[in-house]
Amino acid sequence: MSKKVLLLAVAILFGSQAGLAMAANPDTGPGCGLGKLAWSDYKGQKEIAPQVLMVTTNGTGMNTFAISSGTSGCTNDGKIMGQHKTTMFASLNFDALTAEMAQGQGEHLASLATLMGIPAERHGEFFAMTQERYTSLVQAGEASPVALVKSLNDAVAGHPVLAQVSVR
Numbered sequence: 468m469s470k471k472v473l474l475l476a477v478a479i480l481f482g483s484q485a486g487l488a489m490a491a492n493p494d495t496g497p498g499c500g501l502g503k504l505a506w507s508d509y510k511g512q513k514e515i516a517p518q519v520l521m522v523t524t525n526g527t528g529m530n531t532f533a534i535s536s537g538t539s540g541c542t543n544d545g546k547i548m549g550q551h552k553t554t555m556f557a558s559l560n561f562d563a564l565t566a567e568m569a570q571g572q573g574e575h576l577a578s579l580a581t582l583m584g585i586p587a588e589r590h591g592e593f594f595a596m597t598q599e600r601y602t603s604l605v606q607a608g609e610a611s612p613v614a615l616v617k618s619l620n621d622a623v624a625g626h627p628v629l630a631q632v633s634v635r
Contacts, residue, residue, distance in 0.1 A: 553582045557612035564615070565605050571598030583623065589632050596626055 502524030509517040557564060560575045567573025571594045580593045597604060597619070604618045623629045 553579065554612055554616050556582055557616050561612050561615070565610070568597040568604065569601050571595060579619075583619065585623070585629060586632055589629060592626075592628055593623070596622060596629065 502521035509520070511517060556579060560579075563573070563575040564579060567576040576594060576597065577590055580590050581587070583593075585593050600622055604622060605615060606618070
Protein backbone atom coordinates (compact mmCIF):
# COMPACT_ATOMS: atom_id res chain seq x y z
CA MET A 468 0.00 0.00 0.00
CA SER A 469 2.83 2.43 0.76
CA LYS A 470 4.27 1.92 -2.76
CA LYS A 471 1.00 3.18 -4.22
CA VAL A 472 1.08 6.27 -2.01
CA LEU A 473 4.70 6.94 -2.98
CA LEU A 474 3.94 6.52 -6.70
CA LEU A 475 0.95 8.84 -6.38
CA ALA A 476 3.07 11.47 -4.61
CA VAL A 477 5.74 11.27 -7.35
CA ALA A 478 3.09 11.52 -10.04
CA ILE A 479 1.55 14.57 -8.38
CA LEU A 480 4.97 16.20 -8.03
CA PHE A 481 5.87 15.66 -11.68
CA GLY A 482 2.36 16.54 -12.78
CA SER A 483 2.39 19.88 -10.99
CA GLN A 484 5.82 20.74 -12.41
CA ALA A 485 4.69 19.75 -15.90
CA GLY A 486 1.62 21.91 -15.40
CA LEU A 487 3.82 24.92 -14.58
CA ALA A 488 5.98 24.25 -17.62
CA MET A 489 2.92 24.08 -19.84
CA ALA A 490 1.29 27.23 -18.42
CA ALA A 491 2.15 29.19 -21.56
CA ASN A 492 0.66 26.47 -23.79
CA PRO A 493 -3.00 27.22 -24.58
CA ASP A 494 -3.75 23.52 -25.19
CA THR A 495 -5.66 21.99 -22.30
CA GLY A 496 -4.84 18.34 -22.76
CA PRO A 497 -3.75 15.59 -25.07
CA GLY A 498 -5.01 16.83 -28.41
CA CYS A 499 -8.52 16.17 -29.59
CA GLY A 500 -10.94 13.30 -30.04
CA LEU A 501 -13.60 11.47 -28.10
CA GLY A 502 -11.54 11.60 -24.89
CA LYS A 503 -11.15 15.35 -25.16
CA LEU A 504 -14.92 15.76 -25.57
CA ALA A 505 -15.89 13.24 -22.91
CA TRP A 506 -13.68 14.78 -20.22
CA SER A 507 -13.87 18.44 -21.28
CA ASP A 508 -15.99 19.49 -18.27
CA TYR A 509 -13.57 17.96 -15.77
CA LYS A 510 -11.92 20.62 -13.62
CA GLY A 511 -8.17 21.09 -13.88
CA GLN A 512 -7.68 20.11 -17.52
CA LYS A 513 -3.89 20.28 -17.18
CA GLU A 514 -3.81 17.86 -14.25
CA ILE A 515 -2.76 14.27 -14.66
CA ALA A 516 -6.12 12.62 -13.96
CA PRO A 517 -8.15 14.30 -16.72
CA GLN A 518 -5.30 13.98 -19.22
CA VAL A 519 -4.90 10.27 -18.48
CA LEU A 520 -8.67 9.82 -18.83
CA MET A 521 -8.62 11.71 -22.14
CA VAL A 522 -5.76 9.76 -23.65
CA THR A 523 -7.17 6.45 -22.41
CA THR A 524 -10.56 7.21 -23.96
CA ASN A 525 -8.85 8.29 -27.18
CA GLY A 526 -7.05 4.94 -27.17
CA THR A 527 -10.32 3.20 -28.04
CA GLY A 528 -9.41 3.68 -31.70
CA MET A 529 -11.86 6.45 -32.48
CA ASN A 530 -9.18 9.15 -32.34
CA THR A 531 -7.73 8.13 -35.71
CA PHE A 532 -11.15 8.54 -37.28
CA ALA A 533 -11.68 11.86 -35.50
CA ILE A 534 -8.39 13.25 -36.78
CA SER A 535 -8.86 12.06 -40.35
CA SER A 536 -12.49 13.17 -40.58
CA GLY A 537 -12.16 16.43 -38.64
CA THR A 538 -14.72 15.47 -35.99
CA SER A 539 -14.73 15.30 -32.15
CA GLY A 540 -12.90 18.59 -31.78
CA CYS A 541 -10.13 17.63 -34.21
CA THR A 542 -9.31 19.82 -37.14
CA ASN A 543 -8.49 18.28 -40.43
CA ASP A 544 -5.75 20.59 -41.66
CA GLY A 545 -4.00 17.72 -43.42
CA LYS A 546 -5.31 16.22 -46.61
CA ILE A 547 -6.26 12.67 -47.34
CA MET A 548 -6.15 11.91 -51.01
CA GLY A 549 -9.64 11.91 -52.51
CA GLN A 550 -9.57 8.21 -53.31
CA HIS A 551 -8.72 7.34 -49.71
CA LYS A 552 -11.49 9.57 -48.38
CA THR A 553 -13.96 7.87 -50.67
CA THR A 554 -12.75 4.40 -49.69
CA MET A 555 -12.84 5.28 -45.98
CA PHE A 556 -16.37 6.60 -46.33
CA ALA A 557 -17.42 3.48 -48.24
CA SER A 558 -15.84 1.28 -45.55
CA LEU A 559 -17.70 3.01 -42.75
CA ASN A 560 -21.03 3.07 -44.59
CA PHE A 561 -20.84 0.00 -46.82
CA ASP A 562 -24.18 -1.60 -45.90
CA ALA A 563 -26.12 1.68 -46.12
CA LEU A 564 -24.44 2.56 -49.42
CA THR A 565 -25.22 -0.73 -51.10
CA ALA A 566 -28.84 -0.56 -49.92
CA GLU A 567 -29.20 3.00 -51.22
CA MET A 568 -27.58 2.07 -54.54
CA ALA A 569 -30.24 -0.61 -54.98
CA GLN A 570 -32.93 2.01 -54.25
CA GLY A 571 -31.29 4.66 -56.43
CA GLN A 572 -31.35 7.32 -53.72
CA GLY A 573 -30.25 8.20 -50.19
CA GLU A 574 -28.13 10.51 -48.09
CA HIS A 575 -25.13 8.15 -47.93
CA LEU A 576 -25.18 7.82 -51.70
CA ALA A 577 -25.38 11.62 -52.05
CA SER A 578 -22.39 12.02 -49.73
CA LEU A 579 -20.44 9.46 -51.75
CA ALA A 580 -21.25 11.29 -54.97
CA THR A 581 -19.98 14.53 -53.45
CA LEU A 582 -16.76 12.83 -52.29
CA MET A 583 -16.30 11.50 -55.80
CA GLY A 584 -16.52 15.05 -57.16
CA ILE A 585 -19.91 14.77 -58.82
CA PRO A 586 -21.74 18.12 -58.69
CA ALA A 587 -25.06 18.19 -56.83
CA GLU A 588 -26.98 18.94 -60.02
CA ARG A 589 -25.75 15.58 -61.44
CA HIS A 590 -26.50 13.44 -58.38
CA GLY A 591 -29.74 12.21 -59.98
CA GLU A 592 -27.83 10.77 -62.92
CA PHE A 593 -25.31 9.21 -60.54
CA PHE A 594 -28.13 7.64 -58.48
CA ALA A 595 -29.80 6.25 -61.61
CA MET A 596 -26.50 4.83 -62.85
CA THR A 597 -25.79 3.08 -59.52
CA GLN A 598 -29.28 1.59 -59.48
CA GLU A 599 -29.11 0.41 -63.10
CA ARG A 600 -25.67 -1.14 -62.65
CA TYR A 601 -26.17 -2.31 -59.07
CA THR A 602 -25.42 -5.98 -59.78
CA SER A 603 -22.16 -5.29 -61.59
CA LEU A 604 -21.07 -2.60 -59.10
CA VAL A 605 -21.71 -4.74 -56.03
CA GLN A 606 -20.39 -8.07 -57.20
CA ALA A 607 -21.46 -10.84 -54.83
CA GLY A 608 -18.08 -12.53 -54.78
CA GLU A 609 -16.09 -9.32 -54.35
CA ALA A 610 -18.39 -7.23 -52.14
CA SER A 611 -15.89 -4.95 -50.43
CA PRO A 612 -15.59 -1.17 -50.06
CA VAL A 613 -12.37 -1.07 -52.12
CA ALA A 614 -13.92 -3.09 -54.96
CA LEU A 615 -17.07 -0.93 -54.81
CA VAL A 616 -15.14 2.35 -55.10
CA LYS A 617 -13.06 0.97 -57.98
CA SER A 618 -16.22 -0.21 -59.78
CA LEU A 619 -17.90 3.16 -59.21
CA ASN A 620 -14.89 5.09 -60.50
CA ASP A 621 -14.81 2.90 -63.61
CA ALA A 622 -18.57 3.34 -64.13
CA VAL A 623 -18.36 7.12 -63.75
CA ALA A 624 -15.38 7.28 -66.15
CA GLY A 625 -17.41 5.35 -68.74
CA HIS A 626 -20.64 7.34 -68.28
CA PRO A 627 -21.24 9.87 -71.08
CA VAL A 628 -22.32 12.71 -68.76
CA LEU A 629 -20.71 11.90 -65.41
CA ALA A 630 -17.25 11.42 -66.93
CA GLN A 631 -17.38 15.03 -68.13
CA VAL A 632 -18.41 16.58 -64.81
CA SER A 633 -16.63 14.58 -62.09
CA VAL A 634 -13.50 16.17 -60.68
CA ARG A 635 -11.78 12.95 -59.63
